[in-house]
Amino acid sequence: MLAAAAAHAALDLPAVGDQTKTAVIYLDHNATSPLLPEARVAWLDAAEKFPGNPSSPHRLGARAEQALDDARARLAAVLDCAAHDIVWTSGATESCNAALHHAATAAVARDAADSTAPVWLSAIEHPAVLAAARHFFRERVQLIPVTRHGVVDLDWLATQLAAGRLRPALVAVMAANNETGVLQPWREAQALCAARGVAFFCDATQWCGRLPAHGLGAADFIAGSAHKFGGPRGVGFLKCPPGAAPRPLLHGGKQQEGRRAGTENLPGILATVAALEWCERQIIAGESARRHAVRDRFERELCAALPSVAINGLGPDAGVERLWNTVNVVMPESDCRVRWVVKLDKAGFAVSTGSACASGSEEPSHVLTAMGLAPSEAARVLRFSAGWLTPETAWDELCGALGRIHGELV
Numbered sequence: 525m526l527a528a529a530a531a532h533a534a535l536d537l538p539a540v541g542d543q544t545k546t547a548v549i550y551l552d553h554n555a556t557s558p559l560l561p562e563a564r565v566a567w568l569d570a571a572e573k574f575p576g577n578p579s580s581p582h583r584l585g586a587r588a589e590q591a592l593d594d595a596r597a598r599l600a601a602v603l604d605c606a607a608h609d610i611v612w613t614s615g616a617t618e619s620c621n622a623a624l625h626h627a628a629t630a631a632v633a634r635d636a637a638d639s640t641a642p643v644w645l646s647a648i649e650h651p652a653v654l655a656a657a658r659h660f661f662r663e664r665v666q667l668i669p670v671t672r673h674g675v676v677d678l679d680w681l682a683t684q685l686a687a688g689r690l691r692p693a694l695v696a697v698m699a700a701n702n703e704t705g706v707l708q709p710w711r712e713a714q715a716l717c718a719a720r721g722v723a724f725f726c727d728a729t730q731w732c733g734r735l736p737a738h739g740l741g742a743a744d745f746i747a748g749s750a751h752k753f754g755g756p757r758g759v760g761f762l763k764c765p766p767g768a769a770p771r772p773l774l775h776g777g778k779q780q781e782g783r784r785a786g787t788e789n790l791p792g793i794l795a796t797v798a799a800l801e802w803c804e805r806q807i808i809a810g811e812s813a814r815r816h817a818v819r820d821r822f823e824r825e826l827c828a829a830l831p832s833v834a835i836n837g838l839g840p841d842a843g844v845e846r847l848w849n850t851v852n853v854v855m856p857e858s859d860c861r862v863r864w865v866v867k868l869d870k871a872g873f874a875v876s877t878g879s880a881c882a883s884g885s886e887e888p889s890h891v892l893t894a895m896g897l898a899p900s901e902a903a904r905v906l907r908f909s910a911g912w913l914t915p916e917t918a919w920d921e922l923c924g925a926l927g928r929i930h931g932e933l934v
């Protein structure tokens with residue numbers, strides 16, 4: 525485990541300008557988490573063992589189909605739902621789009637009056653949800669506010685549901701935020717929606733593989749993406765309501781009972797399930813509590829070394845829970861976030877300014893804006909996100925590097 529951890533945490537990259545190797549401490553797991561050894565083994569094994577197409581009529585096809593069914597049952601056991609409710613996709617972006625597409629088109633088909641139904645989304649959803657909702661629902665998107673610590677406002681949701689003016693076609697509250705790591709009250713939101721018969725969608729992309737997935741199956745729709753928990757890129761899933769026939773986003777084949785056209789990525793799917801089951805075993809073994817303590821110690825040491833930093837979601841009055849792997853910090857005023865990332869990269873640390881999708885743009889993050897951060901604060905935010913195999917020393921080394929770089933900047 526230790527050798528694997530070292531290899532996994534310190535990725536060998538060719539140094540710029542010459543061909544020697546340099547080790548990089550990788551702290552950008554919320555963007556993508558390197559393939560776990562267990563997932564790699566499962567992928568290679570499946571690629572050899574199952575050469576057939578699951579839709580083919582011969583024995584190799586039937587064998588592949590059986591493996592696909594087994595994988596669905598294993599994922600369902602983790603999520604706590606029926607195997608039939610799972611649709612394999614290419615990742616969470618597709619899953620989110622499929623859920624919103626279904627909600628928009630099913631409402632229209634059910635009742636012409638429902639074609640005016642809005643969709644309610646937390647203001648901090650990933651762009652895969654926000655942009656898809658704007659595409660399918662146009663001006664009928666309503667944002668659920670969040671507190672200044674980045675937690676969705678349940679009172680708003682309860683009050684609006686009780687007012688019962690225009691029932692939403694769907695309510696979406698993510699499980700854990702990708703930028704801040706702040707956990708959302710998805711169980712409570714789900715219960716509020718269920719009591720009113722309103723469909724509930726939970727984007728659990730950053731939750732799955734880090735915290736127990738059990739119980740997520742109660743949501744009508746769940747989105748997940750393999751590469752966030754050490755599975756391969758390009759594989760995801762959408763959990764749908766029991767017995768529902770989700771309206772397909774992709775057309776052109778009868779795969780997955782007509783719910784998603786296209787040949788299933790069987791090696792990728794088996795590697796995904798192997799990765800998720802491995803992560804769940806870490807959680808059951810109590811490893812997340814240990815990671816939590818390491819992350820908290822880093823935050824204390826960072827605040828002691830650089831007293832002017834502010835950690836989003838942390839504070840005496842915050843009382844919010846965050847993913848054990850994520851730290852989202854407003855850095856001191858000495859430099860902007862992009863320069864910090866460049867300096868840290870040169871020092872051997874791969875970190876991020878926030879979400880991978882937002883980091884190319886100069887717009888302040890919509891998540892931080894919804895939490896009430898000023899653009900000047902959002903412009904100084906860095907996100908550090910670890911994985912299961914990140915060694916404790918990585919956090920210590922990062923703390924030292926941040927202090928050194930700050931010293932050079934002032």
Ligand code: PLP
Pocket residue numbers: 554555614615616617618620650652698700701702727729730749751879880
């Ligand atoms: N939802 C959340 C919360 C995410 O963090 C991401 C990716 O960062 C996505 C959806 C989209 O995932 P993918 O890029 O795997 O499609």
